[in-house]
Amino acid sequence: MVRKKLAMLGLALLMTASLTACGGGGNGGKNNASSAEPSGNAGASNSANNTAQEDKTPVTFTYFNANSQVPDIDSNKTEIGKKLEEQTGVNFKLQFPVGDVNTKIGTMIASGDYPDVLAPDTAIDKILDAKAFIPLNDLIEQYGPNIKRVYGPYFNQMKQADGNIYFLPFSAVVGDYLPAPTIGQGAFFIQRRVLKEFGYPKIKTLDEYFDLIKKYNDAHKSEGLTGFTSLTYDWRTMGIFNAPMHLAGYPNDGDVIVDMATHKANVYADDDYTKRWLKKLNEINNEGLYDKSSFVNNYDQYLAKVSSGKVLGFFDYEWEVDQAIQNIRKTGNDDLDYMPLPIVFDQNTKDQYLDPNSFVDNRGVGITTSAKDPVRIIKFFDNMLKEENQIMIQWGFKGETYEVNDQGRFYLTPEQIEARKDNATNQKVGFTYFNYSWPMYGTASTLSDGNAYAVNSQPEVAQASFTEGDRNILEKYGVRTFSELFAAPDDRPWYPAWSISIEQGSPAEIFQQKSKDVKLKYFPKLVLAKPDQFDAIWEEYLKEFGKLDVKGFESTMDELIAAKIAKVTGTGN
Amino acid sequence: MDNQTAAAAAGTPVVPKPSQPKVKGAKRFFKLLLKQKALICMSVPFVIWIFVFKYLPLWGWTIAFQHYRPNLGMFQQEWVGLSQFKFLFSDDSFIRVMRNTLAMAVIKLVLGFVTAITLAVLLNELRLIFFKRFVQTISYLPHFISWVVAANLISTALSIDGDGIINKVLVGLHIIPEPIMWLGIGPYFWGILGISEVWKDVGWNTIVYLAAMTMIDPSQYEAAEIDGANRFQRILRVTLPGLKPVIIILLIMNLGSILETGFEPQYLLGNGMNAEYSENLEIFVLKYGISMGNFSLATAAGIFKTVVSFILLFSANALAKRMGEERLF
Numbered sequence: 001m002v003r004k005k006l007a008m009l010g011l012a013l014l015m016t017a018s019l020t021a022c023g024g025g026g027n028g029g030k031n032n033a034s035s036a037e038p039s040g041n042a043g044a045s046n047s048a049n050n051t052a053q054e055d056k057t058p059v060t061f062t063y064f065n066a067n068s069q070v071p072d073i074d075s076n077k078t079e080i081g082k083k084l085e086e087q088t089g090v091n092f093k094l095q096f097p098v099g100d101v102n103t104k105i106g107t108m109i110a111s112g113d114y115p116d117v118l119a120p121d122t123a124i125d126k127i128l129d130a131k132a133f134i135p136l137n138d139l140i141e142q143y144g145p146n147i148k149r150v151y152g153p154y155f156n157q158m159k160q161a162d163g164n165i166y167f168l169p170f171s172a173v174v175g176d177y178l179p180a181p182t183i184g185q186g187a188f189f190i191q192r193r194v195l196k197e198f199g200y201p202k203i204k205t206l207d208e209y210f211d212l213i214k215k216y217n218d219a220h221k222s223e224g225l226t227g228f229t230s231l232t233y234d235w236r237t238m239g240i241f242n243a244p245m246h247l248a249g250y251p252n253d254g255d256v257i258v259d260m261a262t263h264k265a266n267v268y269a270d271d272d273y274t275k276r277w278l279k280k281l282n283e284i285n286n287e288g289l290y291d292k293s294s295f296v297n298n299y300d301q302y303l304a305k306v307s308s309g310k311v312l313g314f315f316d317y318e319w320e321v322d323q324a325i326q327n328i329r330k331t332g333n334d335d336l337d338y339m340p341l342p343i344v345f346d347q348n349t350k351d352q353y354l355d356p357n358s359f360v361d362n363r364g365v366g367i368t369t370s371a372k373d374p375v376r377i378i379k380f381f382d383n384m385l386k387e388e389n390q391i392m393i394q395w396g397f398k399g400e401t402y403e404v405n406d407q408g409r410f411y412l413t414p415e416q417i418e419a420r421k422d423n424a425t426n427q428k429v430g431f432t433y434f435n436y437s438w439p440m441y442g443t444a445s446t447l448s449d450g451n452a453y454a455v456n457s458q459p460e461v462a463q464a465s466f467t468e469g470d471r472n473i474l475e476k477y478g479v480r481t482f483s484e485l486f487a488a489p490d491d492r493p494w495y496p497a498w499s500i501s502i503e504q505g506s507p508a509e510i511f512q513q514k515s516k517d518v519k520l521k522y523f524p525k526l527v528l529a530k531p532d533q534f535d536a537i538w539e540e541y542l543k544e545f546g547k548l549d550v551k552g553f554e555s556t557m558d559e560l561i562a563a564k565i566a567k568v569t570g571t572g573n
Numbered sequence: 574m575d576n577q578t579a580a581a582a583a584g585t586p587v588v589p590k591p592s593q594p595k596v597k598g599a600k601r602f603f604k605l606l607l608k609q610k611a612l613i614c615m616s617v618p619f620v621i622w623i624f625v626f627k628y629l630p631l632w633g634w635t636i637a638f639q640h641y642r643p644n645l646g647m648f649q650q651e652w653v654g655l656s657q658f659k660f661l662f663s664d665d666s667f668i669r670v671m672r673n674t675l676a677m678a679v680i681k682l683v684l685g686f687v688t689a690i691t692l693a694v695l696l697n698e699l700r701l702i703f704f705k706r707f708v709q710t711i712s713y714l715p716h717f718i719s720w721v722v723a724a725n726l727i728s729t730a731l732s733i734d735g736d737g738i739i740n741k742v743l744v745g746l747h748i749i750p751e752p753i754m755w756l757g758i759g760p761y762f763w764g765i766l767g768i769s770e771v772w773k774d775v776g777w778n779t780i781v782y783l784a785a786m787t788m789i790d791p792s793q794y795e796a797a798e799i800d801g802a803n804r805f806q807r808i809l810r811v812t813l814p815g816l817k818p819v820i821i822i823l824l825i826m827n828l829g830s831i832l833e834t835g836f837e838p839q840y841l842l843g844n845g846m847n848a849e850y851s852e853n854l855e856i857f858v859l860k861y862g863i864s865m866g867n868f869s870l871a872t873a874a875g876i877f878k879t880v881v882s883f884i885l886l887f888s889a890n891a892l893a894k895r896m897g898e899e900r901l902f
Contacts, residue, residue, distance in 0.1 A: 102864055109643045110868075126866045130643040224735075232845055293733050296756040296844050300725060301732070504866040513860055517666075520845025524757065 056089035059376060062115035063092045064108075066101040066123065067363075067437045070427070078430030080393060087389075090380045092117070094433055102126070114368035117377060119437045124362055125501050128166060133366035135164035139378040146385035147378075150174055150441060157361045157567050167366030168381065168439040169359065174453070175446035177357045181462040181481035183318050186238075186246055186353055187340030190313045192473060195339060200476040206247055206277075209343045210284050213312045217289060226311045227289025228281075231302040231320075232520060239316045240294070240523060241516075244273035246315075249349040251356060251489060254498030255512060256557050260490065263565060265497065265557035269519055270545045275538060276345060281527045282534050295524040309336035315343075334469025342486045355496070356489035357444065359568070362499045365437060381439045387448060390441055393434045394455055401429060402455070410451045411460045420455070493568040494561045502556070511553040518544050637872040657873040666857065673763075674853040677839070678831045680767040686824070688771050689778035690816065694808055696779060697786050709783075712776025724841035727769050731755040756842060759850040766838055766851075781823070782816060789815035818899035825893060825901045829886035832878045854878065 060074075075081030075092040085091050095115065097104050105123035108114050109130045120127045127133060140147050151158065151172050158165045188209055194216040195201070203209055213227050230239040242252060245268055250257045256265040257273075268274055284290045297305065305311055306324035309331070314321070318340065328336050342351035367374050383389060395402045395410060401419070402410050412420070419425045426432045445453035452458035456465070462481060466474070479485055494500070502508045522541040529537050606613060637657055639650040661667060692712065699705040715723065730738050733752040740752035755761055793811050802810060836855040843851035854874060862871030886901075893900040 106863060106866075106868075112643075129866060292754060292757075295846050296728070296732070296754060298725070298728060298841075301728065305734075505870075509865055510861070513865070517848065517860075521848060524846045 054088075054379075055376065058085075058089050058091065059373065060091045060093060061117060061372070061377060062095065063117040063119075064095045064097075064104075064115040065119045065365075065437045066097050066105065066121035067119055068096060068432075069098070070096055070432055072096060073427070073433060075430070075433060078428065078433055079397070080430030080434050083392060084380070084384065084389070084434075088376075088380050088383050090376060108132070112370075114370040116368060116371040116373075117365060118368050119363075119365040121363060124167070124364065125504055127366070128160065128501075129504055132368050133166035134369055134371065134374060135166060136168070136367065136378065137165055139367075139374060140165065143375060143378050144382045146382045147439065150385050150439070154359050154361075156570060157359055157564075167364035169361055169364040170436060170438075170440055171358070171360045171442035172440075173357065173359075173442040173445050175441075175448065177444050178446050178452055178457050179354065179444060179483055180454070180457050181459065181483055182456065183340040183353070183482050183486070185319075185355055186242065186252055186315070186317045187486075188313065188315050188343040189321070189338040189340055191309075191311070191335070192337050192339050192469065193335035194312055195473070195476075196335060200473070202477070203341065204344060205347055206280055206343055206345055209313065209341070210280065210289070214284070214287060214289060216312060224310065226291045226305070227287075228284060228313045229291035229302070229305055229311050230294045230314060231297065231299065231316070232295055232523070233298050233302065236299055236320060237516065237520070239314065239320070241269070241519060243315045244268055244271070244277040246351070246353055247277060247343065247345045247349075248273045249344055249352050251352045251354070251492070251495060252317075252498065253496055255515070256497055256554070258492070258494060258497055258561060260492070263494065263558070263561055265554050265561055267515070267550050267554055269515060270542055270550065273345070278523060278526045278538075279534060282529060282531060285527055286531055290527065292528060295528075309333070329467070334467065334472070337467075337469055339473060340482060340485075351487045352489060354483060354486050354489045356492045358492070358495040359442075360496065360499045362501045365439065385439055385441075390453065391447065393431075393438070393440070394453060396429055396431065408449055408451075409460060410455075410458055412455070412464060414464065417461070417465050494564045497557065497561060500557075500560045500564055502560070506556075507549060508553050508556040511549055514548050515545065515550075515553075518548065634872060634876055636869050637876050639869055641867075641869040641872075643868070653869075657867075657869045658877070660861075660870060661873055661877065664861075666852070669849065670852055670854050670857045673850055674832060674834050674855075676763055677766055677853060678834045680763055681770050681834060682824075682827055682831065684767045684771055685774065685778060686820070688775045690782055690813075690820065692775055693779040693782035693786065693816075694812055696783060697812065698804065698808070709776060709779070713780070714776070715773045716777035718773070720837035720841055723769070723773055724838060727765070728756060728842060731765070754846075756844060757846040759847045762842070762847040762850040766842065769838060769842075782819065785816055785819040786812060821893055821899045822901060825886065825889045828889045829882050831885055832881055 063075075072093070072095050075094055076085045081092070101121055102123050105120050105126055108118075109126060109132065114132055118127065118132070140151075147168070151168060154169070154172050155165065158167075158169065160166055190209065190213070194212055197216055197219070198212060201208075201212065203212060210228070217225055217227050231237075232240050238252075245252065245257050248257065248268070253265075255267055255269070257268050258265050281290055285292070291305070291311070293301075303321070303324045306314065306321055307327040309328055318325075325338060328338070342353045344351050367377050371377060384393070398404060401416055402412055403416070404410055420431075423432070441453045443454040443457065447453055452461075455461055459481075474480060474482070477485060502512070518541070522537065522544065526534060526537050526541065635647075638652060638654060640653045641650060696705055696709060699708075718726075729736055731740070733740055733754050737752065739755065740749075743749045744752060755765060789811065793815075794807060797807050797811050832854060834853050834855070836853075836859070839851050839853050840856055840859075843856070858871050858874045861867065862869075862874065890900050890902065
């Protein structure tokens, strides 16, 4: 028996020996890699020493951009990328996610193998947690005069708890704040034919909104119209979760509404606001106006439904339904297009749909620990932030993609406007790849000569790109842009509260997940219930929701909001 | 030539068993080792492969006992003992999630076996080769559709809107008075999932049974026919017993992975209204583990699954052994 064991041990040793051989090989590889790294760095620091002649030797970095899903490309295959390569010698292999971003980023973290440059979108907390970004402070100090110019006022907010800056966000406003003329965020959308039929009435409250839809639907019973639809699929639940907050006159702070005076956060999912909203949906459902399949449809089905032009109204964020609205525009039938409206509960509530001027500090682009040559990258970033390059990235090339008139105002010809709607052109020029997710001016910025930074914010362009129908409906309501219908945003230094990052796996984050589960379970029940059962189910829901640590979440948010206010107003670190 | 073959044929089976003197202990071991050196040499790479890819990763299980942070090294991690398991088992939804996982697994297992065997037997009885091929091809094609596409097809077919063919047919035939929101009613979910899985995989699963059927000696059928067995009796007395070893082996193997009910169909067809019935262990792990960057919890759930599978696999195997049936090991 003992001998047998000895023999087994011998065998085990043999195997271990062969394994160590294997492991040795692995180490060898690693050594090679690490010995290659210093030489790269040495090259970089050399070039830094003699800044007189910029290092323009061709180099290719990888950049994984989780913000959009477009075809992968080499940046120098685009016109803008080519120009930037001529200036710096830097080319990027641009990569975009296929499928779930969190999984992809999770894999990167697990393997410790990152692209040189990374914009992780929603997964940024994970990346910070994994310390995958290198601190940029020294690099900016040494090589980033333009970065300092653009981001300087926001450095305070960009610093993480340890005082380092790890990534560059996309919303640093330079120059004057210029709000977008169209609605890119949340609104109650209503089909234009409804407004047209009743002579473009001014509606403000939720009751008026649904009365109008009901009146129209009643008059067109045979057409198989859907009165109102919404979406609850995967993370896209805002269409039904967020409406009460906006109806009560607050901008999008996520799970909470924040009191203007006390800055206290309040979870509104168990409030009267939510009850009132769901009760209204319940009411219109019983009138046959609500689209029951809202709760089972997936995102594709929802988009298909809105694209069909048979939906009279919905609440959502513009970026979520943009594809569907573009499809409707393509039909050329303006009656089927939608009009965004700032609907609230009560006549005397001031709407707050428009985003206050804010700095979104939990999205951005950073350089990873795997980056071969951070200095070249930061120089590239800095070069991008030169005003002439920012103009090129947004506006393209003078005489080709935009024009300048005698007064120095930028504008687009109708052909150029048309060309900008074409994805293939945008990819060829490089707008698709460069006008977001890079170090950049925030879209509400203005250039030093007074032109708008973002093409669509330039009043001349906006006016020219409105359709016949747009101009018509704007005239009926006596405004020049869609955003004029909405109240000007109040100043909220913490805004948006949804962008304040919450610690991974903390009780607050678990609360968010659990409350979402409870809401997803009860909201359909509440909306689809018989009217006399509504209150009983609401009580049941409150009981269930009350089991969660609402108070704990609110106090966590209170702290985080206070910290953010301190950061923004400069009273904190 | 003749001699050689005869010798070779005779040589292998007639190894005189008792003639070898009993050598004891290590000596015997090394003698055996030497004798089988070719065999040993051939298996070494595979043993190493298994060790590297199947056993070394078990090291990662330690993550389940830590508050794992990916950027820290092994020794800098914070050890938290069993707290991840505590969170997993004490969470309110755990029982529900386990119930769903097991229910869906059993439905999938039973339905999958019954339909695949039935279809295989029926296909085997077909004499028209063209028709048999046709049916086989049609039935295994869905296997190659990804679940993302399949889920879209299923939810469209089940929708209450104009294009929901199921509701259209049922209402048209006056079986139900008005369209039913199939995916909106929790208790229907298991059935829908079961049927979807069958639709997707039945053809694929028949392949192994059809292959097994070709191994059945045709003379058995002939004998049965001469004895006056009709078609149904031949299926019952010849085909099914012939399939028994395959069925039992597959059953044991599938029992081992019973907690792996899959993730995609539940995730893609699930929604708030049927979450009570559709959420399984994998989705729970995704929500509270991976999405929150809590890799420790995900690992803990993985360990739990492995342990359960291990127990099931071994008991099924032991049971098969006791009943004198075909078994895995």
